[in-house]
Amino acid sequence: MKNSKTKFMFVMGGVVSSLGKGIASASTAYLLQSRGINLTMLKIDPYINVDPGTMNPYQHGEVYVLDDGAETDLDLGHYERYTNLTLTQKNNFTSGQIYQTVIMKERRGDYLGKTVQVVPHITDEIKRRIFDVAEGKDLIIVEIGGTIGDIEGQPFIEAIRQMRFDVGRENTLYVILTLIPYIRVSGELKTKPTQHSVKELQSLGIQPDIILCRAEKPLTNEMKGKISLFCNVEKEAVITAIDVKNVYEIPLKFHQEELESLVIKKLNLKCNSLSINEWEKMVYRIKHPKDTVNIAFVGKYTKLKESYKSLIEAFVHAGAKLNVHVNLNWVDAEQIDSSSTKNILSNMDGMLVPGGFGERGIEGKIKAIKYARESKVPFLGICLGMQGAVIEFARDVARLNNADSEEFHPEASCKIIHLAKKWIKDEKIIERDEKSEKGGTMRLGAYPCQIKKGTKAYQAYNKELIYERHRHRYEFNNDYRKVLEEKGLIISGESPDGEFVEIAEIKNHPFFVGTQFHPEFKSRPLSPHPLILEFVKNAYEKRRTKEKHS
Ligand code: GLN
Numbered sequence: 279m280k281n282s283k284t285k286f287m288f289v290m291g292g293v294v295s296s297l298g299k300g301i302a303s304a305s306t307a308y309l310l311q312s313r314g315i316n317l318t319m320l321k322i323d324p325y326i327n328v329d330p331g332t333m334n335p336y337q338h339g340e341v342y343v344l345d346d347g348a349e350t351d352l353d354l355g356h357y358e359r360y361t362n363l364t365l366t367q368k369n370n371f372t373s374g375q376i377y378q379t380v381i382m383k384e385r386r387g388d389y390l391g392k393t394v395q396v397v398p399h400i401t402d403e404i405k406r407r408i409f410d411v412a413e414g415k416d417l418i419i420v421e422i423g424g425t426i427g428d429i430e431g432q433p434f435i436e437a438i439r440q441m442r443f444d445v446g447r448e449n450t451l452y453v454i455l456t457l458i459p460y461i462r463v464s465g466e467l468k469t470k471p472t473q474h475s476v477k478e479l480q481s482l483g484i485q486p487d488i489i490l491c492r493a494e495k496p497l498t499n500e501m502k503g504k505i506s507l508f509c510n511v512e513k514e515a516v517i518t519a520i521d522v523k524n525v526y527e528i529p530l531k532f533h534q535e536e537l538e539s540l541v542i543k544k545l546n547l548k549c550n551s552l553s554i555n556e557w558e559k560m561v562y563r564i565k566h567p568k569d570t571v572n573i574a575f576v577g578k579y580t581k582l583k584e585s586y587k588s589l590i591e592a593f594v595h596a597g598a599k600l601n602v603h604v605n606l607n608w609v610d611a612e613q614i615d616s617s618s619t620k621n622i623l624s625n626m627d628g629m630l631v632p633g634g635f636g637e638r639g640i641e642g643k644i645k646a647i648k649y650a651r652e653s654k655v656p657f658l659g660i661c662l663g664m665q666g667a668v669i670e671f672a673r674d675v676a677r678l679n680n681a682d683s684e685e686f687h688p689e690a691s692c693k694i695i696h697l698a699k700k701w702i703k704d705e706k707i708i709e710r711d712e713k714s715e716k717g718g719t720m721r722l723g724a725y726p727c728q729i730k731k732g733t734k735a736y737q738a739y740n741k742e743l744i745y746e747r748h749r750h751r752y753e754f755n756n757d758y759r760k761v762l763e764e765k766g767l768i769i770s771g772e773s774p775d776g777e778f779v780e781i782a783e784i785k786n787h788p789f790f791v792g793t794q795f796h797p798e799f800k801s802r803p804l805s806p807h808p809l810i811l812e813f814v815k816n817a818y819e820k821r822r823t824k825e826k827h828s
Pocket of ligand 1: 632633634635636660661663685749750751752753
């Protein structure tokens with residue numbers, strides 16, 4: 279089980295959840311990478327679900343999809359965005375997967391009749407997976423989901439406790455992110471909850487090496503001293519993780535606190551000097567936009583923004599590049615009907631209809647799309663948004679009045695969007711039908727797409743072959759391709775074998791593009807997604823033209 283070269287940094291959370299462990303881990307990773315350290319990242323989710331694919335986005339936020347088709351926790355999105363790494367299904371696992379493997383091994387007789395137990399069988403499987411993904415790297419940052427003290431998290435804490443003995447003290451680093459609440463009436467920051475969390479961690483056999491203190495205000499020297507004394511860590515290892523408005527500032531704040539140097543020193547990592555100029559410029563442009571552009575975001579889960587995490591970030595990236603603030607106006611699709619459309623949408627510079635599942639709100643989205651098409655408002659439709667755009671075009675322009683999606687009306691007479699039953703991924707044939715189980719039956723992950731020259735899509739990508747990530751069950755029905763093309767629909771992107779329509783757009787419109795894939799999963803702060811960038815550019819253009827004429 280030994281891994282001779284790799285160092286292991288474990289990140290845990292104390293006091294409360296949602297302190298931003300994922301972003302803290304990703305920010306540290308970015309800084310260490312900028313010093314030339316070859317690293318990878320792992321998120322361990324203690325829940326029993328095998329993957330987050332079937333979890334309600336209201337509860338759990340976005341399902342982030344990787345190139346290899348793994349449906350993962352949204353923290354993997356932060357990891358990829360901050361580090362530019364392309365992660366795989368090995369970089370995220372859950373208790374469910376661990377138990378599934380151990381039980382399968384037990385059924386197969388691998389344990390030779392022994393009693394199968396949390397220690398050592400579950401903890402061994404956890405460690406096996408950590409070593410496996412760390413192979414060949416200088417460093418792995420492992421984030422343990424949940425908060426210290428959670429029942430589900432205990433086998434993971436136990437496994438990483440053992441690892442200090444497996445690989446040596448000098449190769450392991452334990453970091454805890456805690457909250458230092460600010461009590462407004464007395465005007466004080468309070469360290470007690472952190473002391474309790476650290477005690478709890480110590481009672482599980484782990485002494486943290488670094489404490490990241492999430493706080494509204496910087497910790498004073500004196501407070502750091504107090505935490506150091508009570509929590510048994512060096513004072514220089516008590517770091518303020520200050521609240522910021524813009525999450526891309528966090529690496530810069532951590533750098534000011536000398537966090538990466540501390541990690542390098544404690545793990546004795548070989549490294550270069552730091553280069554973060556481009557990142558600093560990007561943060562500056564986000565903080566000092568020259569102008570604003572208003573985008574209507576017409577969706578279903580508009581109350582829970584976490585379910586559109588990558589898309590929201592993709593707009594921040596595009597805005598940073600153009601030095602404008604992209605203001606997303608959240609429009610609940612169910613509120614849109616014929617009388618309200620104009621009122622709600624007429625002040626917008628652009629409209630986005632994101633991905634989604636189920637019928638709720640779809641007719642409102644279709645009305646909004648009609649408005650964008652007719653009023654020449656720059657429009658981007660993603661996955662369900664693209665399907666809605668094609669249905670709207672079929673109904674209104676091609677006069678196929680019953681145009682629908684099989685997802686909403688399986689008996690519909692004109693299924694413009696239908697269930698594709700067979701396709702090829704990585705040279706393997708994949709099949710499904712209406713009865714397939716819900717988990718794992720979608721077209722998932724990166725697929726190639728051929729772009730047609732002379733289209734808006736080509737203008738954005740400036741490339742003929744691209745790879746984009748998918749997460750959906752339904753597809754454009756090729757039986758209708760000819761009639762719709764005759765009426766002016768342009769299929770500007772398709773799978774190289776011509777089986778799947780990947781991008782559709784229309785003529786005589788400043789920008790009206792729908793994609794069957796999710797571009798947002800590949801947008802990065804320093805390299806915004808070309809299509810989203812092009813969309814924002816067009817929306818901004820519209821705004822400036824409007825201002826000139828008013
Ligand atoms: N519900 C649609 C499908 O499964 C769209 C999915 C999505 O937007 N991700 O095809």
